[in-house]
Every structure is written in C-alpha cells, then in structure tokens.
Amino acid sequence: MVRKKDQIEILLMNKSKPDITKRQQQLLNELKRCTDELSGQELHRKFHNGEKAMGLTTVYRNLQALVKQGLIRSRHLPNGEVLYAPVERDIHHLTCVSCGETTRLQGCPVKTMHVPQKASKRFELLFHTLEYFGLCQNCSQEMNA
Ligand SMILES: [Zn+2]
Ligand SMILES: [Zn+2]
Secondary structure, rough: OOOOHHHHHHHOOOOOOOOOOOOHHHHHHHHHHHOOOOHHHHHHHHHHOOOOOOHHHHHHHHHHHHHHHHOEEEOOOOOEEEEEOOOOHHHHHEEEOOOOOEEEOOOOOOOOOOOHHHHHOOOOOOOOOOOEEEEOOOHHHHHHH
C-alpha cells in the first residue's frame, strides 16, 4: 500500500504536463493582465483583500513553481528585487546600478539571433534575457558634481 506522503511525492515528481494550481493560475492571470513586470510584493498587494488573499510566502512559492514550469520569467534587479512577467513577453531594460531606475527598451536587439541548431535540438527554448546596466543621467551628474 502506498502511503499518503509517498503519493504526494509521486505527484510532485510527475512533471510531464504543466498542472498548475488555482493560485498559480490567479498569479499568471494577473501578470498577463499587467503590461509591465510585477514584483512578488506588488502581486501580494493585488491579492491582499478578498477571497483571493494569499500571504507573501505563498505568492513567492507559487511564482517559483510557475518559473519552474516555464510559464513566467524572472529578472533580478541590483537591489535584490525580483520582477516577474509572462514567459512569452520579450522585453529588455536599461537599469541604473546606482538608484535602480529601469527604462524599457524599444524592441528586442537579439530577436534575430539564433541559437545554434545543434544546441536547440536538445533544448526547448522558452525565453532569453538581455540586460543593460549603467548610470542614469541623474546619478551620473551627481557623481560628477
Ligand atoms: Zn540612477
Ligand atoms: Zn528579446
């Protein structure tokens, strides 16, 4: 006889098809609805009231699960904050290393670049990241003042 704990572990190991929970679906919907990226904190605030309420730890745990299933992408800022967006959204940013201000780039500079076929055959490509870091005008002026 299989114990309940083992059954749960078997379910967790079975990753053949993405099977997302109601909470994960709610987070995914929220990220799709928003045109910009959202942090865990922002998502937490959106679900703060009402029947959909979930704690911050729950939000992060479910975001991590969505990342693992290849449904959302995450981007780490120099201040330690992590921003999330649906995986199919192709956006890039310029980030100031001093104040953390980010500016969205128009278009994707690497869209036309292709992963060598030999590698892509053994790898299902989900998304790519490209980040530019530097000093924004304000910080640059402050440093030179
Ligand atoms: Zn700055
Ligand atoms: Zn891109």
